[in-house]
Amino acid sequence: MEPKNKDTEGVRAVDRALDILLAFRQGDRSLSASELLKRVDLSRPTLYRLLRTLEMRGFILASGEPQRFQLGPSVAHLAHVWGSGTNLADLAQPVMRRLWETTGETVALLLLRGSERVCVAELPSPQPLSFKRGVGHSENVVNGASGRAILAFVPDAEPYLQDKVPAAQLPALRQALVRIRDQGYAISRDELIKGAVAMAAPVFAGDQRVLGSLAVYGPSARVDDAAMERIVALLGEAAHELSALAGAG
Structure with a gap:
């Protein structure tokens, strides 16, 4: 049963990460963690953990103090691939x-x-x-x-x-x-x-x-x-x- 549980957890993590990306709307230049928490059903520690992972893969850019987050170049790459195909x-x-x-x-x-x-x-x-x-x-x-x-x-x-x-x-x-x-x-x-x-x-x-x-x-x-x-x-x-x-x- 353990592999199945790990698979389930992995799918849930992907699902939550996608929720974060889809929380950005047209006109959003950047969002704070508090603003994101109003749009996704996540705890603050889980949000930060997933944001760090997304940032490592270029899907999120973090800047400022307090931190604000915006979509990164990996999102633009996928949009270009989708558009060209x-x-x-x-x-x-x-x-x-x-x-x-x-x-x-x-x-x-x-x-x-x-x-x-x-x-x-x-x-x-x-x-x-x-x-x-x-x-x-x-x-x-x-x-x-x-x-x-x-x-x-x-x-x-x-x-x-x-x-x-x-x-x-x-x-x-x-x-x-x-x-x-x-x-x-x-x-x-x-x-x-x-x-x-x-x-x-x-x-x-x-x-x-x-x-x-x-x-x-x-x-x-x-x-x-x-x-x-x-x-x-x-x-x-x-x-x-x-x-x-x-x-x-």
Whole structure:
């Protein structure tokens, strides 16, 4: 029975250590032991013992007096490995399919690549009158709803605008980006394809970096103001769900 007991104790220690790591929330730069004890069901001696072990393996950094604790480089390493091995286009399929089924319009996922947004997944509308761009299609991020839904959330949009937008149009575009940030989505009509309406919402990574956009395309003959309002609401929910899958809190 002794080996079994040791195994059980080992599993409990791992479980408690994971509870400590998961106690950190978005916005927590560092936490004191007292703050951690409010979030995990551990005694103070057990908390300190596990913190020391986590610190030795680089999962926790301790500093100051009294000590404060923050997540260490080993957490960042695991996040990088997870991110590099995860195909967002694959993760997005269930989310995109539900959006496709509820809207009946073309749904696409576009990712930021340099100054371009590239379509990495698309579910074309089954309706006779529809619009699609195709996987692999790319366009500058200053163009279209799916581009500007990304551009509005990059840390600095100005480098993307250089030599791409006439100087006379820059003030209006900057104002448009502010509106997109405020409302959380972008809409374009008859811009890249005559007769098409495009609606797009940003998709974020765990560090709140914008990864790309989720978009819905449909003909203006079918997507009137009421349909647009309904689709935008569904699109926002889907983009939020996809961001969560990508690690955003």
